[in-house]
Structures are given as structure tokens and as C-alpha cells.
Amino acid sequence: xxxxxxxxxxxxxxxxxxxxxxxxxxxxxxxxxxxxxxxxxxxxxxxxxxxxxxxxxxxxxxxxxxxxxxxxxxxxxxxxxxxxxxxxxxxxxxxxxxxxxxxxxxxxxxxxxxxxxxxxxxxxxxxxxxxxxxxxxxxxxxxxxxxxxxxxxxxxxxxxxxxxxxxxxxxxxxxxxxxxxxxxxxxxxxxxxxxxxxxxxxxxxxxxxxxxxxxxxxxxxxxxxxxxxxxxxxxxxxxxxxxxxxxxxxxxxxxxxxxxxxxxxxxxxxxxxx
Numbered sequence: 001x002x003x004x005x006x007x008x009x010x011x012x013x014x015x016x017x018x019x020x021x022x023x024x025x026x027x028x029x030x031x032x033x034x035x036x037x038x039x040x041x042x043x044x045x046x047x048x049x050x051x052x053x054x055x056x057x058x059x060x061x062x063x064x065x066x067x068x069x070x071x072x073x074x075x076x077x078x079x080x081x082x083x084x085x086x087x088x089x090x091x092x093x094x095x096x097x098x099x100x101x102x103x104x105x106x107x108x109x110x111x112x113x114x115x116x117x118x119x120x121x122x123x124x125x126x127x128x129x130x131x132x133x134x135x136x137x138x139x140x141x142x143x144x145x146x147x148x149x150x151x152x153x154x155x156x157x158x159x160x161x162x163x164x165x166x167x168x169x170x171x172x173x174x175x176x177x178x179x180x181x182x183x184x185x186x187x188x189x190x191x192x193x194x195x196x197x198x199x200x201x202x203x204x205x206x207x208x209x210x211x212x213x214x215x216x217x218x219x220x221x222x223x224x225x226x227x228x229x230x231x232x233x234x235x236x237x238x239x240x241x242x243x244x245x246x247x248x249x250x251x252x253x254x255x256x257x258x259x260x261x262x263x264x265x266x267x268x269x270x271x272x273x274x
Contacts, residue, residue, distance in 0.1 A: 002041065006032040038125070084132075115201065118143035153177050164188055169220070170195050173203040173258055180208040183220070183246065190220035193229070197258045204257040213249040220245065232263045243267050 006095040011025035112120075121139040129136045160167040167190045169181050174196040183190055197203070209220070220243075228242040237243070242265060246252055252269035 003033055003035040003037060006034070008032070010152050051242060076227075116125075116142055129263050154209070155180055160190060167191065168193055171207055171256060172196055172204055173198070173255055173256070175205065177204070178206050180207065180210065182210040184212050187249075188219070192220060192254070194256055194258060194263065200260060202257065202259055204255065207256065208255040209246060209252040209254055211246045211248050211250050211252075228265070229263070231261075234265050234267070236266060243269070 008031065009026065009165060010028040011022050013022065013026065016022070064273055118141065120142050122142060124138050124140045124145070125137060126134075126136050154176050156172075156176040158169060158171065158179045158181040159179060159270040160169050160183075162168050164185050165188045167185070167188055169190050169192045171179060171192060171194045181190070192207070194205070201223050213248060232242065234240050243252075246269060250270050255266040257264045257266075
């Protein structure tokens with residue numbers, strides 16, 4: 001709605017004597033303004049901080065979604081403009097369900113295309129900070145995050161591919177740090193093949209090998225279970241030769257550490273060793 005301005009004369013000279021008082025009254029008209037000013041009648045930049053009294057705009061007077069990024073000047077929202085505890089998880093757009101299309105604060109960040117360096121930073125929430133003025137969020141170097149008291153890992157189940165008696169056990173070096181394979185074929189040969197070796201740097205995975213109870217010895221490796229891929233190093237085994245088989249009912253741990261494409265392997269099995 002627009003404004004209506006009505007101006008009324010201060011004195012009517014159509015009749016009566018022209019006196020000094022009448023002249024004074026005629027020089028002071030009456031102005032009446034009715035209506036309201038809509039947003040379309042306010043030019044951009046007209047309402048500045050200097051035009052607003054302190055605390056003149058209350059939250060209850062701001063329409064939902066009225067303050068958009070286009071309405072905010074660069075660096076308009078500073079730390080001093082935020083009240084304590086005003087930035088909550090809801091304000092950071094935390095999705096309430098897996099099918100939500102709303103992005104959270106992490107979704108809006110650019111992803112690192114290369115590897116994370118040990119001197120890169122991550123955000124850490126200090127759960128011991130319980131005072132009103134205690135800081136809860138800190139930055140921490142990746143190298144510091146690795147120094148923890150207890151670490152829990154997820155173990156993935158590996159499924160052998162192929163048909164009896166030759167199988168392939170693919171150990172994904174980009175997968176979980178602990179993986180498990182179960183040998184069920186009593187005469188099978190299980191060829192362990194790591195994938196996603198690092199071009200540079202180091203990756204390590206530990207494979208838990210379970211030989212099901214009741215079967216005859218199962219072999220693993222290549223060429224009848226006696227050989228492993230060329231170039232592997234077995235520091236603790238005689239003649240640098242990997243194990244030939246695992247007896248039924250036994251459990252073994254096979255540790256594979258890839259220095260680029262070079263594999264260093266370690267093997268331990270439940271007693272008696274095979």
C-alpha cells in the first residue's frame with residue numbers, strides 16, 4: 001500500500017477580515033499522512049545500520065526465510081552478531097534422515113582430491129567441555145588424531161570368487177583395515193590377491209583366515225598352494241617362502257603392508273602351526 005499525503009490550508013480567506021492573526025494561520029498548513037510503505041517502495045540500500053536504532057528489529061518481526069544471502073552484505077554476519085548457543089545443529093542443516101536432500105555443513109565443503117597429510121586439520125568436539133564458557137570445538141592435526149587410547153575398527157567379510165578347486169581372495173587395500181575370509185573347500189587353493197595398491201605411500205590390511213572345522217587341509221597361494229605372488233617379502237619366514245596351507249579348525253592372521261606395489265607379509269596361525 002502506498003502513502004497518501006493530505007495538505008489542508010491553515011486559514012480560509014474567502015470571508016472575514018484579513019488580519020495579522022489570519023495571515024499567521026494561513027502560513028501554517030496542516031499535513032496528514034495515511035497508508036504504509038511497502039518493500040517495493042524502499043530503494044536498495046535505503047535502510048542502513050545508521051537508520052536503525054539498537055535492537056529495533058526483533059526476531060518476531062522478521063518473516064521466515066526473509067533474510068537471504070542476497071540481502072546480506074559481505075561479512076555482514078560476524079562472530080559478535082551471534083548470541084551464545086545460537087548456532088545449533090539444526091542451524092547447520094543436519095539432515096534428519098538418509099533420504100533428505102538438505103545439505104549439511106560438511107556437504108557444502110570441497111572434498112580433498114589427494115591424500116590427507118599428517119599436518120592437515122580436522123574439527124574435534126571436546127566432550128569434556130561442560131562449562132558455559134568452555135570451548136567445545138578445536139582444530140587438530142591428523143597426526144594427533146592417530147594418537148588415541150583405544151581404536152575400534154569395522155571388519156569386512158571377504159567372499160572368494162571362482163570355482164573348485166581354484167579361488168581368488170581379493171584383499172581391498174582401500175577397504176576396512178581388518179577383513180575376514182573363510183575357507184570351506186577341503187581341496188581348494190585360495191589365491192590371495194591385493195587390489196588398490198598405493199601409487200606412493202603405505203597401506204596396510206590384516207586378513208583373518210578361518211579354515212572351517214571338519215575339512216582336510218586347505219591350501220592357499222598359487223600353483224598348488226606352494227607359491228605366492230612374486231616379489232612378496234616374508235621377514236619372519238624361512239627362505240622368504242609364504243605358508244603352504246592351513247589345517248582345518250585353525251585361524252590365522254595375514255598382515256599385508258603395501259609400500260607402493262611392494263608387499264611385506266606377516267603370518268601367524270593358532271597352534272599347532274601348519
